[in-house]
Amino acid sequence: MNFTLNVWRQKNANEVGKLESYTAQHISPDASFLEMLDVVNNELEAQGKEPIAFDHDCREGICGACGIFINGRAHGPRSGTTTCQLYMRNFADGETLTLEPWRAKAFPVVRDLVVDRTAFERIIQAGGFISVATGNAPEANGLPVPKVDAELAMDAAACIGCGACVAACKNASAMLFVGAKVSHLGLLPQGRAEAARRVENMVATMDTEGFGNCTNTGACEAECPKRISISNIARLNRELACAKIFG
Amino acid sequence: MELKSNAPTGPIEKRWDNYKFNLKLVNPANKRKHTIIVVGTGLAGSAAAATLGELGYNVLSFCHQDSPRRAHSIAAQGGINAAKNYQNDGDSVYRLFYDTVKGGEWRARESNVYRLAEISVNIIDQCVAQGVPFAREYGGLLANRSFGGALVSRTFYARGQTGQQLLLGAYQSLMRQVSAGKVKVFQRHEMLDLVVSNGAARGIVTRDMVNGKIERWCADAVLLCTGGYGNLFYLSTNAKGCNVSAIWRAYKRGACMANPCYTQIHPTCIPVSGDYQSKLTLMSESLRNDGRVWVPKQPGDQRTPDQIPDADRDYYLERKYPTYGNLAPRDISSRAAKEQCDAGRGVGPSGRGVFLDFRDALKAQGHKKLEEKYKELFEMYHNITNEDGYKQPMRIYPAVHYTMGGLWVDYNLMSTIPGCFVLGEANFSDHGANRLGASALMQGLADGYFVIPYTLGNYLAGTKLPKLDTNDTAFANAEQNVTGQISKFLGIKGTRTVDSFHKELGHLMWEKCGMARNEKGLKELLQQIPTLREEFWKSVNVPGSDKDLNQALERAGRVADFMEFGELTARDALERRESCGGHFRDEFQDEEGECKRDDENFCHVAAWEYKGESQTPVRHIEPLNFEYVHLAKRNYK
Numbered sequence: 001m002n003f004t005l006n007v008w009r010q011k012n013a014n015e016v017g018k019l020e021s022y023t024a025q026h027i028s029p030d031a032s033f034l035e036m037l038d039v040v041n042n043e044l045e046a047q048g049k050e051p052i053a054f055d056h057d058c059r060e061g062i063c064g065a066c067g068i069f070i071n072g073r074a075h076g077p078r079s080g081t082t083t084c085q086l087y088m089r090n091f092a093d094g095e096t097l098t099l100e101p102w103r104a105k106a107f108p109v110v111r112d113l114v115v116d117r118t119a120f121e122r123i124i125q126a127g128g129f130i131s132v133a134t135g136n137a138p139e140a141n142g143l144p145v146p147k148v149d150a151e152l153a154m155d156a157a158a159c160i161g162c163g164a165c166v167a168a169c170k171n172a173s174a175m176l177f178v179g180a181k182v183s184h185l186g187l188l189p190q191g192r193a194e195a196a197r198r199v200e201n202m203v204a205t206m207d208t209e210g211f212g213n214c215t216n217t218g219a220c221e222a223e224c225p226k227r228i229s230i231s232n233i234a235r236l237n238r239e240l241a242c243a244k245i246f247g
Numbered sequence: 248m249e250l251k252s253n254a255p256t257g258p259i260e261k262r263w264d265n266y267k268f269n270l271k272l273v274n275p276a277n278k279r280k281h282t283i284i285v286v287g288t289g290l291a292g293s294a295a296a297a298t299l300g301e302l303g304y305n306v307l308s309f310c311h312q313d314s315p316r317r318a319h320s321i322a323a324q325g326g327i328n329a330a331k332n333y334q335n336d337g338d339s340v341y342r343l344f345y346d347t348v349k350g351g352e353w354r355a356r357e358s359n360v361y362r363l364a365e366i367s368v369n370i371i372d373q374c375v376a377q378g379v380p381f382a383r384e385y386g387g388l389l390a391n392r393s394f395g396g397a398l399v400s401r402t403f404y405a406r407g408q409t410g411q412q413l414l415l416g417a418y419q420s421l422m423r424q425v426s427a428g429k430v431k432v433f434q435r436h437e438m439l440d441l442v443v444s445n446g447a448a449r450g451i452v453t454r455d456m457v458n459g460k461i462e463r464w465c466a467d468a469v470l471l472c473t474g475g476y477g478n479l480f481y482l483s484t485n486a487k488g489c490n491v492s493a494i495w496r497a498y499k500r501g502a503c504m505a506n507p508c509y510t511q512i513h514p515t516c517i518p519v520s521g522d523y524q525s526k527l528t529l530m531s532e533s534l535r536n537d538g539r540v541w542v543p544k545q546p547g548d549q550r551t552p553d554q555i556p557d558a559d560r561d562y563y564l565e566r567k568y569p570t571y572g573n574l575a576p577r578d579i580s581s582r583a584a585k586e587q588c589d590a591g592r593g594v595g596p597s598g599r600g601v602f603l604d605f606r607d608a609l610k611a612q613g614h615k616k617l618e619e620k621y622k623e624l625f626e627m628y629h630n631i632t633n634e635d636g637y638k639q640p641m642r643i644y645p646a647v648h649y650t651m652g653g654l655w656v657d658y659n660l661m662s663t664i665p666g667c668f669v670l671g672e673a674n675f676s677d678h679g680a681n682r683l684g685a686s687a688l689m690q691g692l693a694d695g696y697f698v699i700p701y702t703l704g705n706y707l708a709g710t711k712l713p714k715l716d717t718n719d720t721a722f723a724n725a726e727q728n729v730t731g732q733i734s735k736f737l738g739i740k741g742t743r744t745v746d747s748f749h750k751e752l753g754h755l756m757w758e759k760c761g762m763a764r765n766e767k768g769l770k771e772l773l774q775q776i777p778t779l780r781e782e783f784w785k786s787v788n789v790p791g792s793d794k795d796l797n798q799a800l801e802r803a804g805r806v807a808d809f810m811e812f813g814e815l816t817a818r819d820a821l822e823r824r825e826s827c828g829g830h831f832r833d834e835f836q837d838e839e840g841e842c843k844r845d846d847e848n849f850c851h852v853a854a855w856e857y858k859g860e861s862q863t864p865v866r867h868i869e870p871l872n873f874e875y876v877h878l879a880k881r882n883y884k
Contacts, residue, residue: 012458012795030633031523038525038746045744045799050791053798055313057486059526061627062411063317085630110457111796114313118434121314125426129419130378134298134696137369137376141333144387154380154405157412161316185378 001027001088004096005040007052010109013116017109019098022052029089033076034059034066036088052099053112061085061225064160067167068113069100074164074223082162082225102163104172106210117163119209120177126205127198128181130191149187156183158226165220165228171212176220178202179236180228186239196243203240250503250854250869253657254358259875260340263362266658270701271708278303281707284451284466286438286493288315290410290688291671292472293417294695300424302700307464308421308430309453311437311488311801316418319474319486320691323410324531324624325394326402327374327688329367334391338399340364347686348876350396350576351651351679352827352844354506354852357875358658363677363686366693371403373696377416381405394684395532396576396883402685407531407623413688417695436462437801439729441469441497441667444721445713448497448667452725454733456801459794461726463717467707468666470699471497472691475650475672477510479809479816480761481753483647484516484529490805491812494654494673502662503854503867505655505675507812508820509829511682512762513648514580517631517641518600527646528631530603531624532684535573537608537617538641540564540580542601546591552602552640563587571883578681578828579841579883581645585762586840588644595642604640645762649687651678651829652819655854655869659702660694663854665710668703670694675852680828733793736803741786745802748783752776752806752813760817765833769821773814780810815855815864822866825849846878 003024010017022044027036034056041051057065066083070076076086091097099113107115157180165176182199185191191198214233221230255262273281281304285296288310296308310318330343343364348355371389375381381403382390391400405412424430435456442450442463450465476491477483498504515530541560548555563583565572575583584601587593594600608617614637618625625636632642654662654669656676661668671691678686755775759768783806791797825845826835835843852869 028521028523030520032525035523035525039523042744042746045746045788045790046742048740048788048790050797051799053796057312057317057488058319058322059487060322060528062322062408063312063319063486064314064321065312065317080626081630085627087630087633089633114796117313121422121425121432121434124419124422129423130376131423132373132376132420133301134294134373134420134700135369137372140331140372140375141388143375145383146387147383147385150380150383150387153378154412157380157405157415158408160411161314184380188378188380190376191378 001029001093003027003036003091003094006096006098007112008100009052009112012111013108027088029087031088032059032084033086033088034084053114055114056084059084062160064162067102067162067164069102069167071098074102074167075225079222080225080227102167104166106172106174107163107166119211120161120163122209123174123178123202123205124181127201128185130185131194143189145188153184153187156180156187156228156232159228160226162225164223164225166211168219168223169212169215170219171215173214174206174211175214175233175236176224176228176230178206179232182239183232183235186235195239196247199236199239200243248663248856248867250655250867251657252356252869253659254356255658259357259361262358263365267701270705273704273708275303279305281305282307282466283468283470283703284309284464285470285472286451287318287472287474287673288418288421289318289320289472289474289671290414290417290691291695292318292470293414293421294692295470295472295670295699296430297417297420297424298696298700299703300427300429303429306424306430307466308432309436309438310434311456313434315421315432315434316415318414319489320414320688321411322486323688324407324529325533326392326404326409326685327370327413328394328401328685329371329403329689330364330401331368331371333389334400336399338401342399343367343401345876346397347677347683348679349881350683351681352842352881353679353846353850353873353876353878354827354871355677355679356871357873359676362698363690363693366697367689369697370689370692374413374416377420379405379412379416392533393536393574395535395574395580396683404533407533407621410688413692417692438493439496439804440725441500442721442725443500443664444715444719447665447712449715450717450722452722452729454729457796459792459797461729463722463726465715465717465722467712468668468703470668470670471654471673472670472695473673475653476812477647477650479753479813480647480756481750482519482524482527482757484513484527487526490808492805492808494669495808495812497654497662497664497667499857500664501857502664502667503655503856504652504815505852505854506652506819507816508823509651509680510647511577511649511651511829512581512645514577514584514645515603515643516646517628518595518597518644528627529646529648530628530641530643532577534603534621534624538573538603538605539607540573540601540603542587542592542594552604561592568883575883576681576683581762582831584645600642600644602640603643605636606640609637649682651675651680651682655852659706660698661702661706666706668699670699680830732804733800736787736789736800737793739784739787739789741788743786743788745787745789745799745806748779748787749806749809752779752809755779756813756816760820763831763833764820766821769817772817773821776810776814776817783807783810819853819855823849823853842881850878
């Protein structure tokens with residue numbers, strides 16, 4: 001298969017970037033999207049040109065490192081899929097593909113398709129944890145957790161922190177990311193003790209980091225590679241309201 | 248050099264307790280005066296950094312990813328073992344200890360393994376308290392499943408994402424310490440050298456991967472939690488960023504490298520499809536609970552799998568190992584698959600594959616039940632291969648997955664360089680020649696949460712370290728070493744890409760030092776690697792500058808280290824004239840093609856000491872004694 005690529009090239013955070021055109025030739029339909037980029041990069045490197053920088057690591061859809069805006073969609077055209085799990089058979093031969101980094105004020109571009117997502121780190125630092133020091137834990141089966149709650153918590157905990165929700169949202173809101181963590185920990189009895197504090201601090205940090213407000217349009221859920229439900233945002237709002245009212 | 252294991256003696260169930268009691272303690276007020284460097288943020292690194300922060304130490308944590316949460320522990324699928332005996336099926340600390348020693352073919356230290364089994368139960372408690380959403384039964388209590396190499400159900404799991412959930416638990420604890428001001432995390436920082444001063448590890452030199460800045464960091468101890476070296480083979484189930492560089496550079500500063508030839512080939516991976524392929528994807532071993540492995544009896548059988556009746560199928564694992572069946576340990580299952588494919592019975596376009604069939608499980612349990620257990624795995628398989636595992640059997644083939652070898656450590660997890668500790672997959676300690684499924688997560692967390700907090704304190708309390716800062720010549724030398732290598736890379740301006748060298752090296756290693764090795768192949772390898780290395784340093788092309796994000800430069804450093812490390816691995820494999828676990832020598836097998844160990848001559852750890860460039864490293868020996876699990880043939884029939 002052959003493709004024309006329009007790729008965002010930007011040397012670093014301070015310089016202005018622009019789209020540049022490349023061709024990807026003789027690509028197997030069974031190659032992954034990132035393997036297609038490997039082929040292009042290898043050709044560039046062999047010519048002594050700088051390869052296209054992009055984040056990636058596990059290449060099996062779980063580490064959350066990769067994230068390319070492909071033809072105007074976070075992680076490309078296939079729903080429920082990370083960029084690394086896209087295969088070229090998902091595209092048409094001869095197609096033109098436009099590759100951009102996540103666009104959000106809170107995610108400045110580092111280089112080409114690589115962005116700085118440390119704002120997520122600071123949100124977790126604000127309260128995305130259960131305060132239990134090593135050695136403090138009681139016997140694991142001492143606290144039964146209803147299976148339904150454990151499953152719902154797991155659904156939320158499946159978030160890989162890739163930032164697609166922010167990239168997809170026209171307000172660059174991080175509500176799905178924060179909602180997923182607040183739900184994961186808040187649905188479990190272990191996490192209730194500091195639930196109010198958690199939600200208030202995480203939301204406050206989300207705001208200061210420059211993420212926008214929720215638009216209620218659901219683009220985040222539609223583009224989430226792990227299909228995290230926006231009902232987690234509803235739960236976040238409820239938790240926040242309860243925290244504000246009851247403390 | 249004498250390898251002093253410091254392993255305690257006495258009744259095995261009392262060893263760790265007694266040892267801990269005799270360890271020196273650091274006064275809480277003095278802990279804040281100590282700075283500790285932790286490199287790597289996987290299970291071992293995150294757990295260690297968080298726990299040491301909680302205790303009051305100043306911790307500097309480094310990772311090359313853009314977030315500590317992305318370390319490769321995140322990709323572990325199946326589960327974590329613990330001797331809780333919740334299933335009332337006869338499990339115990341002693342049985343987990345026994346299974347692990349036997350699974351590792353009697354090539355691990357008994358004291359270490361027992362400690363690991365003992366700690367396993369605390370890990371589950373800790374993780375549940377952190378909010379890890381383990382699978383549960385309707386009564387609200389924790390669920391278990393079985394894994395290879397065990398006859399009890401002791402594996403705890405969170406769908407097919409156990410590693411992710413455990414790592415997020417550790418990561419969240421780490422973030423809590425960051426907000427408490429006890430830990431500083433440096434993302435996108437790669438450790439490029441270890442600084443040894445007055446015989447002790449006192450710091451590291453890193454490269455800021457965004458702006459290229461080379462930085463020096465001084466500390467009282469350095470913990471390397473940098474994972475395994477599976478990417479030596481280019482294609483493996485490891486993440487693309489996994490590398491040997493941190494431990495290799497520590498090796499070149501005096502830390503002995505133990506048993507590098509013990510590499511685990513995982514039996515259930517998606518087969519290779521083309522030469523563009525950048526990595527292999529694992530299908531969790533947990534699938535073998537319900538999937539049955541088979542090949543057509545007739546080589547070259549062209550029928551689709553559903554048209555091949557049971558009479559024409561060879562369920563070779565069930566046939567050869569009736570007791571363990573499809574849950575035979577990884578090394579054994581992998582070799583059995585290779586044997587079938589070598590005999591021409593392999594399936595799929597390349598002929599390098601066997602079936603993992605869920606037909607009978609679907610009949611017995613239904614689609615819904617299987618989906619509950621393995622949904623993500625079936626989706627992943629479908630996505631990668633364009634085939635539906637519910638409708639036709641999956642095709643699987645072994646791939647490099649885990650490395651049991653690593654830096655040699657004593658019972659305190661300290662390497663042969665005082666003050667340089669090594670945790671998790673990066674060390675060699677607990678799995679012997681083969682690791683059992685769901686034991687890697689257990690070891691990483693045991694080392695980080697429950698071992699290092701004690702043994703590190705003992706080192707700090709018992710050692711008088713001279714005052715030192717980053718202006719010391721040891722730091723200057725290390726930095727010079729790093730910058731020299733970087734400018735060398737950028738100056739070569741050759742014709743070949745870094746990847747092309749990595750692929751070539753990986754191919755050589757897989758062919759001659761992969762699932763089966765022999766003297767002839769290994770000797771050839773020891774000729775071929777230096778030639779390839781020479782070519783690499785002559786004609787590699789690393790474009791760009793060292794002043795900004797340069798992924799080709801990052802890869803070049805890692806591949807350069809693999810080029811040296813591969814040679815040591817081949818040398819280790821050549822010297823170990825026996826077969827055991829992840830090291831199978833063609834010359835040493837019994838009539839049935841199983842491993843033939845040589846306990847008389849090789850019941851030891853081989854630890855290699857660096858002697859300088861182009862010098863042959865020296866092989867040291869730590870003898871292994873088995874007082875409890877007596878040496879026997881490893882039998883899964």
